[in-house]
Amino acid sequence: MNYDLNICLLSADEQQRRIERLRLDSPALICDNANLFYLTGRVFCGYLFLQPGEAPQYFVKRPSELKGDNITLIRKPEDIGLTCPALGLELGSLAYAQAMRLQAAFGATELIDISGNIMRSRSVKTLLEQQLLREDGIRHAGVYARIPGLFREGMTDIELQAEIERIDRLHGCLGQFRVNGTDMEIHMGNVITGLNADTPSPYDFAMGGAGLSPSLPVGASGEEIKPGQAVMVDMNGNFNGYMTDMTRTYACGTLPEKAVKAHQCSIDICHELASRGKPGADCKQLYETALNIAREAGFADCFMGHKYHAGFVGHGVGIQINELPVLAPRSKMVLTEGNVIAIEPKFVIEGVGAVGIENTYICTADGLECITNAPEELIQLL
């Protein structure tokens, strides 16, 4: 059993690099698990206190066994015992009641929202983070290589998904699908086929699906995978706390020509965006390029959905699945060296299902480096 009790699992340099990128002007308390993991390399129950120019301080509720400098064990936030007139908090994710309690505990007269600082910082991955994502991509592709062997005639979407989940977990996938915000919910990813690809979902994922229950209305719905249908697989790539995002499409029998061509259009879009993506590239223009290619191929009506259209073609990934930047019509972002983005031009073909691919890319000085390397063409199941 590997259980390192150090409060910070990052090297001092690596931690300092990440903290500096936050560009904090005032003291700040980090509460969110995703951000604690980003800034310390681990999740613990407690808080990280950052003050410009000072060493990080840790206020730990659990586990009490954690070791390192500047650790104070506390039972409740009122035990922290610090006073800050202006306190930075993750107001985009922290619950209102907890923010009020922390404001009182710190005697703060002003709360400053540092959610944007953290999301911007996290959108530019350090070399270590890029390496973790590359490792994820290799393991993720290894799982996908097993998928054709898992299919049996007459299977439902959820039966196939259960087999993929098992292989994913046996390859070391943590299972957890971390999302930013409370609106998005999903379990391990999305396997979608046939008419279910046309079912609208409340969630802002690229593809919808009815799901198995109105309590989690997304993804596989128990639909049988029939000859002539496409099966789109967009499953969890979280093997180390970072997530790659990857989609491949499988053909059950012979697909209609429209589906085959739309799938090729998705590959073409990925390749075109991958060749245009580099530091300084405009995220809005990348989206428009994708839409133009779809339009020229005659697939504008089913681009990113048929009945319902998702409003983006790509998004940052990292500790969470929905990070910055976003490739969308009104995006004002440009690509930066160190961004890691998933590009997922997908098409819904009525009655057939969804087709297309998704890859994750690191934005390097030389352009986009694909880290989810696996065959992109339609893969035959039957």
Place this chain on the structure above:
Amino acid sequence: MNYDLNICLLSADEQQRRIERLRLDSPALICDNANLFYLTGRVFCGYLFLQPGEAPQYFVKRPSELKGDNITLIRKPEDIGLTCPALGLELGSLAYAQAMRLQAAFGATELIDISGNIMRSRSVKTLLEQQLLREDGIRHAGVYARIPGLFREGMTDIELQAEIERIDRLHGCLGQFRVNGTDMEIHMGNVITGLNADTPSPYDFAMGGAGLSPSLPVGASGEEIKPGQAVMVDMNGNFNGYMTDMTRTYACGTLPEKAVKAHQCSIDICHELASRGKPGADCKQLYETALNIAREAGFADCFMGHKYHAGFVGHGVGIQINELPVLAPRSKMVLTEGNVIAIEPKFVIEGVGAVGIENTYICTADGLECITNAPEELIQLL
């Protein structure tokens, strides 16, 4: 594909019953997915607006196809167009920034925290909710019956967990493990063996475990299941949006006498608490009864942990895994007819693992009704 487009999947009576139990004094906007599911029977992207004495109003962002009375399609909360001097919000879970935005959108001068109203209401299950939980319990027990057949000599904890997850999913488990609050994270549940049972976790679950990564430090850690070790299985019972909670312990080879006796002590505690539990029973006294039985059997030192001790022996379950009431030393709650609670007296035996059981019970007028019915004794794996 079953896809009901009605905005409310509850009967009008059932919905009214739940809304009345909230005992709202002022208008309130429901944002949280768990609470939307509770009050409408479905998750959608948008808001439910409740005003004492008036019909519920729905402000829907997605899916736009939803049908029913009093639905307004919106793009953003500012489109709601209502004014409320005092607005009830789920301030215990709603992000600070979102609460501020809603306050401005409603021109509210006062925000009222309705989180407590909802948690109290949800803690008393309606007859329909009880029936859904009973169905869960039957399906949950069906999955557990398959576990001995999944074990192979030399397996690790995570390999066994992956096989259980597969069976759980093939039996219709949704996978999702809904928790109240942002501090608790887990994937599908906890399979724990050997020394890993002694590893402290940041999360407030009954048992810890190192997990596979410091980004999700709970549960199975890749430990090989060896003869002489106990394997505690506490896996997901969410088949319909409601969750039963159930633990059984499996013996790999012959366990030391202390482990066998401690396991029997857990069964004894469950039976004793099940016979004392009824409407009006004091939750603190139920905890003390459990601790006393453990103490008399000589197991106080390993009750609810060995190095680290969880501070409760039972908790409400329902849409989320950590509901009210709580059976804990300082609990001020009494059992009410309609409460659904999990009782989980567990013991950590050094080097062996964790032993004990967990059942879910409905508090009826006649006492506690066990809804996770399956053999409770140690189950032999090898």
